[in-house]
Amino acid sequence: MKLVRTAAVLMKNRSNRIARVPLWARLLILSSLVPPFAGADEGSGGLQVHVEDGLVSVIAQDVPVHDVLREIAVKNDLRLVQHIVLDRVVSLTIERQPLPDVLDEILEDDSYQLYQGVSGEGDSDADEAVPGGLWIFSEGSALAPEATMFFEAVIYQGTVSEKKEAIRELRRLGTPSAIQTLSLALSDDDSRVSNAAMEALSRIGGDEALAAIASASMDEDSRVRGEAAYAMAMAGGYSSTEYLKMALQDEDPRVRASVIDSLGDIGDDYSIRVIQRALQDPDIEVRERALEVLDELESDAALQALFSTD
Numbered sequence: 001m002k003l004v005r006t007a008a009v010l011m012k013n014r015s016n017r018i019a020r021v022p023l024w025a026r027l028l029i030l031s032s033l034v035p036p037f038a039g040a041d042e043g044s045g046g047l048q049v050h051v052e053d054g055l056v057s058v059i060a061q062d063v064p065v066h067d068v069l070r071e072i073a074v075k076n077d078l079r080l081v082q083h084i085v086l087d088r089v090v091s092l093t094i095e096r097q098p099l100p101d102v103l104d105e106i107l108e109d110d111s112y113q114l115y116q117g118v119s120g121e122g123d124s125d126a127d128e129a130v131p132g133g134l135w136i137f138s139e140g141s142a143l144a145p146e147a148t149m150f151f152e153a154v155i156y157q158g159t160v161s162e163k164k165e166a167i168r169e170l171r172r173l174g175t176p177s178a179i180q181t182l183s184l185a186l187s188d189d190d191s192r193v194s195n196a197a198m199e200a201l202s203r204i205g206g207d208e209a210l211a212a213i214a215s216a217s218m219d220e221d222s223r224v225r226g227e228a229a230y231a232m233a234m235a236g237g238y239s240s241t242e243y244l245k246m247a248l249q250d251e252d253p254r255v256r257a258s259v260i261d262s263l264g265d266i267g268d269d270y271s272i273r274v275i276q277r278a279l280q281d282p283d284i285e286v287r288e289r290a291l292e293v294l295d296e297l298e299s300d301a302a303l304q305a306l307f308s309t310d
Helices: 065-075 099-107 145-157 160-173 176-185 191-204 206-216 222-235 238-247 253-266 269-280 284-297 300-307
Strands: 006-012 047-052 055-064 078-082 089-098 111-118 132-137
Touching (some): 047 065, 055 065, 065 078, 065 089, 065 099, 065 132, 089 099, 099 111, 145 176, 160 176, 176 191, 191 206, 191 222, 206 222, 206 238, 222 238, 222 253, 238 253, 238 269, 253 284, 269 284, 269 300, 284 300
Parallel strands (some): 078 132
Antiparallel strands (some): 006 111, 111 132
């Protein structure tokens, strides 16, 4: 299958945060070629849906939400996947609105993910275009395989803003599949993307996310290794301190200094004991930073570490 070169993505979460689709993405919307809205065939229970020039019109009178969504998906050439049961009914009239605005009004506070994509210009196999999809899910539900594939495509080929939006949505989901996809973004050439992925993983937390951050701590770029240390501190917990303990052996003294700062951010007794080891570091600036961090903590364990003769 040919690689998808262009794709449009829009996500919405429970706080009604909307990612604005860029102009080029809007041009990719797959519209159905159907008669004008006034002459549209009725669906079940007085339902009419029409799509023209990328704008959606809906008339529904006491129609189940899932029926409305199904008809909208069909008219927009989208595959509908529901991970939650939507059993309420709606009555509404919407005239020529962008699809995201229509979905916002119908779904209210329910979470959804919408993407629409086509194969790149010049591809000869038109039937190999990646189909669009509309996922309706509850917070934390697992990503469908097609959605995971799409997020990976965005991480590999999207613009910086698109990648960061995908990272925000993956962070919100926080599933194992989301963590795996976020780990791909850690190796992005643009630090804005890799840092956003690192922060997302630290916010998710847990062993799987920490393991992904730990992989960045072995990066050839010392800057990335330093950022990984900060991300581990944000995640917190015993496992984070264990990873930072290993990172304290980094060959670059600047990274070791970052590790000390991160251990200080955690600030528990175990992390203080690890910082104490840096008082014997071969680099004087690292030793001085360890002293400064211990002094800033002002805890009994930190004072003991400062004045210990061991």
